[in-house]
Amino acid sequence: MRRAAARDSHIPLTLKNLDLVRIEEVFRLGALRDGVRFATTDIRLPILGQVLPRIEIVISGPGFRKKITVRVNQASPFCFDGTRLSALINDEEREVACEQFVDDDRAPTGMYNFGLLRENGTRSFVFDYHTYCAYSCDFCFKESEWEVLAIQQTKTGSYKANFDECLRYVDDHAEDFHTKYDIVWLCTGSITNEALELERHCRMATALRDAGYTEGIYVSQVIPPSLIGNRDRRIEYLTTLRDSGVSRFNSGIEVVSADYRRRLIHGYKADITFADYVDIFTDAVEVFGTGNVGSCLLAGIEPPEETLRGLETIAELGVVPSPTVFTAFVVKQQQIPFVYDLDELIRVHVKFNEIIEQYRLPVFSGVFSLA
Structure with missing residues:
Protein backbone atom coordinates (compact mmCIF):
# COMPACT_ATOMS: atom_id res chain seq x y z
CA MET A 1 0.00 0.00 0.00
CA ARG A 2 1.24 3.50 -0.81
CA ARG A 3 0.69 6.53 1.39
CA ALA A 4 1.67 10.16 1.36
CA ALA A 5 5.32 10.46 2.24
CA ALA A 6 6.15 11.07 5.89
CA ARG A 7 9.75 12.12 5.43
CA ASP A 8 10.31 13.24 9.01
CA SER A 9 9.49 9.80 10.42
CA HIS A 10 11.47 7.55 8.10
CA ILE A 11 15.04 7.03 6.99
CA PRO A 12 14.78 7.16 3.18
CA LEU A 13 15.72 4.20 0.99
CA THR A 14 16.52 4.27 -2.71
CA LEU A 15 16.09 0.89 -4.40
CA LYS A 16 16.78 0.10 -8.05
CA ASN A 17 15.60 -3.49 -7.61
CA LEU A 18 12.28 -2.66 -5.97
CA ASP A 19 10.26 -4.19 -8.80
CA LEU A 20 12.19 -7.49 -8.95
CA VAL A 21 10.10 -8.94 -6.10
CA ARG A 22 6.76 -8.23 -4.48
CA ILE A 23 6.69 -5.47 -1.90
CA GLU A 24 6.19 -7.87 1.02
CA GLU A 25 9.47 -9.59 0.09
CA VAL A 26 11.28 -6.25 0.01
CA PHE A 27 10.13 -5.57 3.56
CA ARG A 28 10.97 -9.09 4.72
CA LEU A 29 14.52 -8.93 3.36
CA GLY A 30 14.98 -5.38 4.58
CA ALA A 31 13.82 -6.20 8.11
CA LEU A 32 16.13 -9.23 8.22
CA ARG A 33 19.06 -7.08 7.11
CA ASP A 34 18.39 -3.91 9.13
CA GLY A 35 15.99 -4.93 11.87
CA VAL A 36 12.97 -2.82 12.80
CA ARG A 37 12.39 0.22 14.95
CA PHE A 38 9.29 0.68 17.04
CA ALA A 39 6.60 3.32 16.56
CA THR A 40 4.73 1.97 19.57
CA THR A 41 5.37 1.67 23.30
CA ASP A 42 3.14 -1.40 23.61
CA ILE A 43 5.95 -3.90 23.11
CA ARG A 44 8.13 -4.76 26.10
CA LEU A 45 11.33 -6.74 25.81
CA PRO A 46 13.70 -8.10 28.46
CA ILE A 47 17.27 -6.86 28.57
CA LEU A 48 19.59 -9.84 28.84
CA GLY A 49 23.24 -8.81 28.98
CA GLN A 50 24.76 -8.43 25.52
CA VAL A 51 21.82 -10.06 23.70
CA LEU A 52 20.25 -7.76 21.10
CA PRO A 53 16.48 -7.53 21.71
CA ARG A 54 14.50 -9.10 18.88
CA ILE A 55 10.94 -10.06 18.05
CA GLU A 56 9.19 -12.46 15.76
CA ILE A 57 6.88 -10.83 13.23
CA VAL A 58 4.57 -12.08 10.51
CA ILE A 59 4.48 -10.13 7.24
CA SER A 60 1.40 -10.78 5.13
CA GLY A 61 -0.25 -9.81 1.88
CA PRO A 62 -2.39 -11.43 -0.83
CA GLY A 63 -1.03 -14.99 -1.15
CA PHE A 64 1.92 -14.12 1.10
CA ARG A 65 2.56 -14.92 4.76
CA LYS A 66 6.05 -15.31 6.20
CA LYS A 67 7.34 -15.24 9.77
CA ILE A 68 10.78 -13.86 10.56
CA THR A 69 12.78 -12.91 13.63
CA VAL A 70 14.26 -9.42 13.56
CA ARG A 71 16.43 -7.42 15.91
CA VAL A 72 15.24 -4.13 17.35
CA ASN A 73 17.27 -1.34 15.75
CA GLN A 74 16.17 2.25 16.20
CA ALA A 75 18.34 3.24 13.21
CA SER A 76 16.41 0.93 10.88
CA PRO A 77 14.51 2.40 7.91
CA PHE A 78 11.70 -0.09 8.66
CA CYS A 79 9.19 1.09 11.25
CA PHE A 80 6.81 -1.27 13.09
CA ASP A 81 3.70 0.08 14.82
CA GLY A 82 2.09 -3.20 15.85
CA THR A 83 -0.09 -3.68 12.76
CA ARG A 84 2.05 -2.57 9.86
CA LEU A 85 5.64 -2.24 8.74
CA SER A 86 6.41 0.95 6.84
CA ALA A 87 9.35 2.58 5.09
CA LEU A 88 10.09 5.54 2.83
CA ILE A 89 11.21 3.92 -0.44
CA ASN A 90 12.02 5.91 -3.57
CA ASP A 91 10.28 8.99 -2.10
CA GLU A 92 7.05 7.15 -1.33
CA GLU A 93 5.90 5.79 2.00
CA ARG A 94 5.18 2.10 1.51
CA GLU A 95 3.68 -0.30 4.02
CA VAL A 96 2.74 -3.95 4.48
CA ALA A 97 0.54 -5.71 6.99
CA CYS A 98 2.63 -6.95 9.91
CA GLU A 99 1.95 -8.31 13.38
CA GLN A 100 4.06 -9.54 16.25
CA PHE A 101 4.06 -13.30 16.74
CA VAL A 102 4.14 -14.50 20.34
CA ASP A 103 4.21 -18.18 21.23
CA ASP A 104 3.50 -18.45 24.96
CA ASP A 105 4.87 -21.99 25.14
CA ARG A 106 7.99 -21.68 23.01
CA ALA A 107 8.95 -18.02 23.28
CA PRO A 108 6.75 -16.21 25.82
CA THR A 109 8.56 -12.90 25.47
CA GLY A 110 8.07 -12.84 21.71
CA MET A 111 11.83 -13.20 21.25
CA TYR A 112 13.37 -16.09 19.36
CA ASN A 113 14.71 -18.53 21.93
CA PHE A 114 16.52 -21.82 22.21
CA GLY A 115 16.70 -24.80 24.52
CA LEU A 116 17.72 -28.40 25.02
Missing part, protein backbone atom coordinates in the same frame (compact mmCIF):
# COMPACT_ATOMS: atom_id res chain seq x y z
CA LEU A 117 14.37 -29.70 23.72
CA ARG A 118 12.24 -27.44 21.56
CA GLU A 119 9.71 -27.17 18.81
CA ASN A 120 11.29 -25.39 15.88
CA GLY A 121 8.54 -24.08 13.66
CA THR A 122 5.73 -26.02 12.03
CA ARG A 123 5.96 -29.78 12.60
CA SER A 124 9.66 -29.65 13.46
CA PHE A 125 11.51 -30.55 16.69
CA VAL A 126 15.12 -30.09 17.82
CA PHE A 127 17.20 -32.12 20.26
CA ASP A 128 20.13 -29.86 21.19
CA TYR A 129 22.08 -32.11 23.54
CA HIS A 130 25.37 -30.33 22.74
CA THR A 131 24.31 -26.95 24.09
CA TYR A 132 27.63 -25.23 23.41
CA CYS A 133 29.46 -25.68 20.11
CA ALA A 134 33.19 -26.29 20.37
CA TYR A 135 33.96 -23.93 17.49
CA SER A 136 32.13 -20.71 18.49
CA CYS A 137 32.24 -18.95 15.11
CA ASP A 138 32.03 -15.16 15.34
CA PHE A 139 28.65 -15.03 13.59
CA CYS A 140 26.89 -17.96 15.30
CA PHE A 141 23.21 -17.59 16.19
CA LYS A 142 23.82 -19.59 19.37
CA GLU A 143 25.87 -16.75 20.86
CA SER A 144 22.63 -15.28 22.19
CA GLU A 145 21.66 -18.54 23.87
CA TRP A 146 25.05 -18.80 25.55
CA GLU A 147 24.78 -15.21 26.78
CA VAL A 148 21.31 -15.82 28.23
CA LEU A 149 22.50 -18.98 29.98
CA ALA A 150 25.40 -17.02 31.49
CA ILE A 151 23.21 -14.11 32.63
CA GLN A 152 20.65 -16.42 34.18
CA GLN A 153 23.43 -18.55 35.71
CA THR A 154 21.65 -21.58 34.31
CA LYS A 155 23.34 -24.89 34.91
CA THR A 156 23.50 -26.66 31.58
CA GLY A 157 24.46 -29.99 33.12
CA SER A 158 26.87 -32.46 31.63
CA TYR A 159 26.45 -33.38 27.99
CA LYS A 160 25.84 -36.97 29.08
CA ALA A 161 23.01 -35.81 31.34
CA ASN A 162 21.59 -33.66 28.54
CA PHE A 163 21.72 -36.57 26.13
CA ASP A 164 20.07 -38.93 28.62
CA GLU A 165 17.28 -36.40 29.14
CA CYS A 166 16.71 -36.29 25.38
CA LEU A 167 16.50 -40.09 25.24
CA ARG A 168 13.95 -40.07 28.06
CA TYR A 169 11.92 -37.47 26.23
CA VAL A 170 11.61 -39.78 23.23
CA ASP A 171 10.34 -42.59 25.46
CA ASP A 172 7.89 -40.34 27.30
CA HIS A 173 6.51 -38.57 24.20
CA ALA A 174 6.48 -41.30 21.56
CA GLU A 175 2.92 -40.45 20.51
CA ASP A 176 3.89 -36.82 19.84
CA PHE A 177 6.55 -37.95 17.40
CA HIS A 178 3.99 -40.15 15.63
CA THR A 179 1.52 -37.30 15.12
CA LYS A 180 3.10 -33.85 15.49
CA TYR A 181 6.45 -33.77 13.69
CA ASP A 182 7.68 -34.31 10.15
CA ILE A 183 11.30 -33.42 10.97
CA VAL A 184 13.48 -34.03 14.02
CA TRP A 185 16.85 -32.27 14.12
CA LEU A 186 19.98 -33.61 15.87
CA CYS A 187 21.45 -31.00 16.85
CA THR A 188 22.98 -27.48 16.47
CA GLY A 189 26.37 -27.70 18.22
CA SER A 190 29.38 -29.97 17.72
CA ILE A 191 31.93 -31.44 20.13
CA THR A 192 35.54 -32.40 19.41
CA ASN A 193 35.12 -36.06 20.42
CA GLU A 194 34.30 -37.49 17.00
CA ALA A 195 33.45 -41.02 18.14
CA LEU A 196 31.17 -39.83 20.95
CA GLU A 197 29.35 -37.39 18.68
CA LEU A 198 28.68 -40.14 16.13
CA GLU A 199 27.54 -42.53 18.87
CA ARG A 200 25.07 -40.02 20.30
CA HIS A 201 23.57 -39.16 16.93
CA CYS A 202 23.13 -42.85 16.13
CA ARG A 203 21.63 -43.72 19.52
CA MET A 204 19.13 -40.87 19.26
CA ALA A 205 18.13 -41.81 15.72
CA THR A 206 17.71 -45.45 16.72
CA ALA A 207 15.61 -44.46 19.75
CA LEU A 208 13.29 -42.41 17.54
CA ARG A 209 12.89 -45.26 15.06
CA ASP A 210 12.31 -47.76 17.88
CA ALA A 211 9.58 -45.45 19.21
CA GLY A 212 7.82 -45.74 15.86
CA TYR A 213 8.83 -42.40 14.35
CA THR A 214 8.96 -42.80 10.56
CA GLU A 215 9.57 -39.26 9.29
CA GLY A 216 12.75 -37.25 8.73
CA ILE A 217 15.70 -37.33 11.13
CA TYR A 218 18.23 -34.64 10.20
CA VAL A 219 21.74 -34.53 11.65
CA SER A 220 23.46 -31.14 11.73
CA GLN A 221 27.14 -31.07 12.67
CA VAL A 222 30.62 -29.79 11.88
CA ILE A 223 32.57 -32.07 9.52
CA PRO A 224 34.82 -34.32 11.67
CA PRO A 225 38.57 -34.11 10.94
CA SER A 226 38.91 -37.76 9.93
CA LEU A 227 36.57 -37.20 6.97
CA ILE A 228 38.82 -34.59 5.34
CA GLY A 229 40.79 -36.13 2.47
CA ASN A 230 39.68 -39.69 3.29
CA ARG A 231 36.82 -40.94 1.14
CA ASP A 232 36.71 -44.41 2.69
CA ARG A 233 36.25 -42.88 6.14
CA ARG A 234 33.58 -40.49 4.81
CA ILE A 235 31.55 -43.33 3.34
CA GLU A 236 31.92 -45.35 6.54
CA TYR A 237 30.86 -42.44 8.78
CA LEU A 238 27.91 -41.39 6.63
CA THR A 239 26.71 -44.96 6.18
CA THR A 240 26.79 -45.49 9.94
CA LEU A 241 24.52 -42.47 10.38
CA ARG A 242 22.15 -43.66 7.66
CA ASP A 243 21.93 -47.20 9.00
CA SER A 244 21.05 -45.91 12.48
CA GLY A 245 17.96 -44.18 11.09
CA VAL A 246 19.27 -40.75 10.08
CA SER A 247 17.62 -39.67 6.83
CA ARG A 248 19.49 -36.46 6.05
CA PHE A 249 23.00 -35.12 6.67
CA ASN A 250 23.59 -31.39 7.14
CA SER A 251 26.72 -29.36 7.71
CA GLY A 252 26.83 -25.59 7.43
CA ILE A 253 29.36 -24.13 5.01
CA GLU A 254 28.21 -20.67 6.11
CA VAL A 255 31.15 -18.85 4.47
CA VAL A 256 32.60 -19.81 1.06
CA SER A 257 35.57 -17.46 0.64
CA ALA A 258 38.80 -18.75 2.19
CA ASP A 259 39.74 -15.21 3.22
CA TYR A 260 36.44 -14.56 5.00
CA ARG A 261 36.54 -18.01 6.62
CA ARG A 262 39.90 -17.15 8.19
CA ARG A 263 38.49 -13.86 9.49
CA LEU A 264 35.30 -15.25 11.02
CA ILE A 265 35.93 -18.90 11.92
CA HIS A 266 38.47 -20.15 14.43
CA GLY A 267 40.40 -23.34 15.09
CA TYR A 268 40.04 -26.52 13.08
CA LYS A 269 36.81 -25.47 11.35
CA ALA A 270 38.55 -22.49 9.72
CA ASP A 271 40.81 -24.93 7.88
CA ILE A 272 37.91 -26.72 6.17
CA THR A 273 37.87 -25.39 2.62
CA PHE A 274 34.94 -25.08 0.26
CA ALA A 275 36.56 -27.83 -1.84
CA ASP A 276 36.49 -30.09 1.25
CA TYR A 277 32.77 -29.48 1.59
CA VAL A 278 32.25 -30.34 -2.08
CA ASP A 279 34.05 -33.68 -1.58
CA ILE A 280 32.04 -34.51 1.53
CA PHE A 281 28.70 -33.50 0.04
CA THR A 282 29.41 -35.51 -3.10
CA ASP A 283 29.78 -38.62 -0.96
CA ALA A 284 26.86 -37.68 1.29
CA VAL A 285 24.55 -37.47 -1.72
CA GLU A 286 25.76 -40.92 -2.76
CA VAL A 287 24.88 -42.31 0.69
CA PHE A 288 21.67 -40.40 1.48
CA GLY A 289 20.41 -39.48 -1.98
CA THR A 290 19.67 -36.25 -3.83
CA GLY A 291 17.75 -33.82 -1.65
CA ASN A 292 18.76 -35.61 1.56
CA VAL A 293 21.88 -33.52 2.19
CA GLY A 294 21.75 -29.87 3.20
CA SER A 295 23.90 -26.87 4.05
CA CYS A 296 23.47 -23.31 5.26
CA LEU A 297 25.26 -20.31 3.74
CA LEU A 298 25.09 -16.77 5.09
CA ALA A 299 23.97 -14.01 2.73
CA GLY A 300 25.57 -10.67 3.53
CA ILE A 301 28.63 -11.81 5.45
CA GLU A 302 30.87 -12.07 2.36
CA PRO A 303 30.74 -10.75 -1.24
CA PRO A 304 27.56 -11.91 -3.00
CA GLU A 305 29.30 -13.75 -5.83
CA GLU A 306 31.03 -16.03 -3.31
CA THR A 307 27.69 -16.96 -1.73
CA LEU A 308 26.04 -17.50 -5.11
CA ARG A 309 28.98 -19.62 -6.29
CA GLY A 310 28.62 -21.79 -3.22
CA LEU A 311 24.86 -22.10 -3.59
CA GLU A 312 25.01 -23.11 -7.24
CA THR A 313 27.88 -25.56 -6.73
CA ILE A 314 26.16 -27.52 -3.98
CA ALA A 315 22.77 -27.35 -5.71
CA GLU A 316 24.34 -28.96 -8.77
CA LEU A 317 25.50 -31.81 -6.51
CA GLY A 318 21.93 -32.40 -5.30
CA VAL A 319 22.49 -30.72 -1.92
CA VAL A 320 19.60 -28.61 -0.64
CA PRO A 321 20.91 -25.10 0.09
CA SER A 322 19.32 -23.32 3.04
CA PRO A 323 20.85 -19.84 2.97
CA THR A 324 20.00 -17.39 5.71
CA VAL A 325 20.37 -13.63 5.92
CA PHE A 326 23.18 -12.72 8.30
CA THR A 327 21.98 -10.91 11.41
CA ALA A 328 23.63 -9.94 14.67
CA PHE A 329 22.38 -11.66 17.83
CA VAL A 330 24.71 -10.15 20.43
CA VAL A 331 26.40 -6.77 20.68
CA LYS A 332 29.85 -7.91 19.54
CA GLN A 333 28.38 -9.29 16.30
CA GLN A 334 27.38 -5.78 15.27
CA GLN A 335 31.06 -5.29 14.44
CA ILE A 336 30.68 -7.77 11.56
CA PRO A 337 29.62 -5.69 8.55
CA PHE A 338 26.77 -6.62 6.24
CA VAL A 339 28.88 -6.24 3.12
CA TYR A 340 26.20 -5.15 0.64
CA ASP A 341 23.03 -3.07 0.55
CA LEU A 342 19.38 -4.08 0.33
CA ASP A 343 19.37 -3.68 -3.45
CA GLU A 344 22.06 -6.34 -3.72
CA LEU A 345 20.32 -8.57 -1.17
CA ILE A 346 17.18 -8.49 -3.32
CA ARG A 347 19.27 -9.53 -6.34
CA VAL A 348 20.88 -12.40 -4.40
CA HIS A 349 17.42 -13.54 -3.27
CA VAL A 350 16.22 -13.60 -6.89
CA LYS A 351 19.32 -15.45 -8.10
CA PHE A 352 18.98 -18.04 -5.34
CA ASN A 353 15.40 -18.78 -6.32
CA GLU A 354 16.53 -19.18 -9.92
CA ILE A 355 19.14 -21.73 -8.77
CA ILE A 356 16.53 -23.65 -6.78
CA GLU A 357 14.20 -23.73 -9.78
CA GLN A 358 16.98 -24.78 -12.16
CA TYR A 359 17.98 -27.77 -10.03
CA ARG A 360 14.42 -28.54 -8.88
CA LEU A 361 15.27 -28.53 -5.20
CA PRO A 362 12.92 -27.72 -2.31
CA VAL A 363 12.90 -24.21 -0.91
CA PHE A 364 14.00 -23.87 2.71
CA SER A 365 11.84 -21.28 4.44
CA GLY A 366 12.69 -20.28 8.00
CA VAL A 367 12.73 -17.25 10.24
CA PHE A 368 16.09 -16.05 8.83
CA SER A 369 15.75 -17.51 5.34
CA LEU A 370 17.10 -15.84 2.20
CA ALA A 371 14.24 -17.56 0.35
